Amino acid sequence: MAKDPLDVQLGARLQELREKRGLSMSAVGREIKTTYQQVRKYETGENRISAATLYRLAQLLDVDVGDFFSGLSRRSVTQADGNAFSEADEILGSALGRIEDREVREHMSGLLKALGGRN
Numbered sequence: 001m002a003k004d005p006l007d008v009q010l011g012a013r014l015q016e017l018r019e020k021r022g023l024s025m026s027a028v029g030r031e032i033k034t035t036y037q038q039v040r041k042y043e044t045g046e047n048r049i050s051a052a053t054l055y056r057l058a059q060l061l062d063v064d065v066g067d068f069f070s071g072l073s074r075r076s077v078t079q080a081d082g083n084a085f086s087e088a089d090e091i092l093g094s095a096l097g098r099i100e101d102r103e104v105r106e107h108m109s110g111l112l113k114a115l116g117g118r119n
Contacts, residue, residue, distance in 0.1 A: 003044075003045040003046065004045065004048070005045075007045040007046075007047075007048050007049070008044070008045030009045075010042075010045070010049055010054075010068055010069075011042050011043040011044055011045040011046075011049070012043070012045075013067075013068050013069075013070075013071070014039075014042055014043050014049070014057060014068065015043040017057075017061045017063060017067070017068075018039075018043075018061065021061055021062075023061075024036070025039040025040055025043070026039075028057070028060065031056075031060050032053060032056045032057060032060060034053075054068060064097055064098055065097035065098075066093065066095070066096070066097025066098050067097075068097075069093050069097065092112060096108060096109055096112075
């Protein structure tokens, strides 16, 4: 099964942020209660990062969740059906990532999906 380009981009961003903080994969793994092998799989895009893990990583690395998506463009990441993510999707994802209240963030996400006709 081919790696999803978004997973690869998120993994590369994780590696960049981790290295910027001077943390090893083992140290990150210990902090988020997983192994360095799993962190490596996240960084290579071999495994997807769950929302909960992404949140924990953001806390550990002292960044907003949206920072993992910075730099993504419609040219660099495509959906599984080959359609490019729109610039609006990128902006909305970043904006949602900055909402601190989880319940508000989930409601906003649900509203946006309903308005866009996506479930």
